[in-house]
Amino acid sequence: MASQNPSLSAYAIKNLDHLGLVAAMCRELQIAQSIDAALPKTSSHHVSHGQALVAMILNGLGFHSRTLHLFPNFFADKPLERLIAPGLRPEHLNDDALGRCLDALFEAGVSELYQVLAQQVISKLGLSCQSLHLDITSFHVDGQYAFEDDEESQRIQLVKGYSRDHRPELNQAILELICENQAGIPVYMQALSGNTNDQKAFKEVAKAHLASLKAAQECRYLVGDAALYTAETVMTLHEQKRLFVSRVPAKLKEAKTLLSSLQREALSPLGNGYAGQWVDAQYGDVPQKWLLLTSEQARKRELHTLTKNLLKSTEASLKQFQRLCQNRFSCEADALAALAAFAKEQPYVEIVGAACVALPVYSGKGRPKKEQQPERYEYQLTGCAMSDLERVEQARLHSGTFILATNDCSGQLSMSDLLDIYKSQQSVERGFRFLKSPEFLTSSLFLKKPERIEALLMVMTCSLMVYAALEHRIRRELKAQNKTFPDMKKQPGQSPTARWVFLCFGGIHELRVAEAPPMVLGVNAHQRVILDCLGEAYQRVYS
Secondary structure (H helix, E strand, C coil), rough: CCCCCCCCEEEEEEECCCCHHHHHHHHHHHHHHHHHCCCCCCCCCCCHHHHHHHHHHHHHHHCCCCHHHHHHHHHHCCHHHHHHHCCCCHHHHHHHHHHHHHHHHHHHHHHHHHHHHHHHHHHHHHHCCCCEEEEEEEECCCCCCCCCCCCCCCCCCCEEECCCCCCCCCCEEEEEEEEEEECCCEEEEEECCCCCCCHHHHHHHHHHHHHHHHHHCCCEEECCCCHCHHHHHHHHHCCCEEEEEEEEECCCHHHHHHCCCCCHHEEEEEEEEEEEEEEEECCHHHEEEEEEEEEHHHHHHHHHHEEEEEEEEHHHHHHHHHHHHCHHHHHHHHHHHHHHHCCCCCCCEEEEEEEEEEEEECCCCCCCCCCCCCEEEEEEEEEEEEECCHHHHHHHHHCCCCEEECCCCCCCCCHHHHHHHHHHHHHHHHHHHHHHHCCCCCEEEEEEEHHHHHHHHHHHHHHHHHHHHHHHHHHHHHHHHCCCCCCCCCCCECCCCCCHHHHHCCEEEEEEEECCCEEECCHHHHHHHHHHHCHHHHHHCCC
């Protein structure tokens, strides 16, 4: 009697894992539908622009960095029809189709298109944020990108600039984000040229973009780091009647004066090692409240760093001064200018007994004759470089101290509230760490065209948006339904990271046997808790 079992070739196993959660969230947020409505498919490709964007988000959140031409390899063992659309095959997601999608995103305007998506996400999740957080970071760019003169104003320039990853030799692109504080979802993104100055970028977004950002109109505070705090930007925000919270640059003359007169015993304790004191300020002709703060944890950390780096920094400065004293200058003014430039860069070293010595230079070889006059004079520096103990002591006294500024002078904002608002700036910083994780895409980018780099930054931001939205939904539903999910120590909790949930969803597969309907295998009890919390749409993906 013949066997009724199907042959091995009739079996097909695909890895579903956590990608079902990502795909279901993309459907909940209607990402593909929104993109397809804005960018209808006009070519003969099997995938629409919306489906291509979802595929790139799945790849980005698959924690397996692949370039565009390797996308078919990534999806070869994934259940594409379950994740994206019926009839979709890995070969349909080739570099040509995905490249066309990136081109279409660029042509439509990545910032404007993303803003529409983000507004839709905020509305669907019912988020009501108190503050928006502005920050900026850089990504390395591999390859050379030439562009025509008439195109420079239309796209970002991939050039060298200040590298936040300490790779100044590489070209880079800049990503500017504004995130809401409740779930850490970016509500605004903009790609910028690699040499963009932070202060200039923040000033531009305050002038040109906040007024049109719905999330900014509904939130109370705009929060930024010290780059936000310039006289022009502060005035712009005040004219727009927009409240801000910013860190005050320690290099400001007013800040230096305040920190130099710090009396720690006059500060009021705020808990968790913090202490603070209100100070009235008028920077940029805008009435403000400055909050002078000290942090015991930051003080210990900074003192440790200061002690570790002081000897190393001082020794390097002494060697630099010795080399400077060996140089010869054509005039005394050049020598003194070089000395002033050197002294300005030294945080903990002072120059004592500095002098400029004129050295005669004679024509001809050998020892000059007894009454021979010098042809010219060259100038050499002398002096002694030593540690500036007063500066070192000031650095010790000021360690763990900083100043926050706000134009909320209503008197209703307490010191603790202001500190908490600023500390939620970690939401955007956490997003940047996620984007730069080597498990995500990597901090270095390469594509054929600079326009696609700009569009890829939008794709990366969309991936962060989906990740943050999914994490928020999981945490919210676990608490609302009074359920728990085990953490890394197998203890029950209600605030897991999406990354941890993704790891716990490994080992889930789709099995196809001949013509029978596909089955999902490997869903355990803990995974079922998450699916039950998220609802029917997520359960359907794993059924």
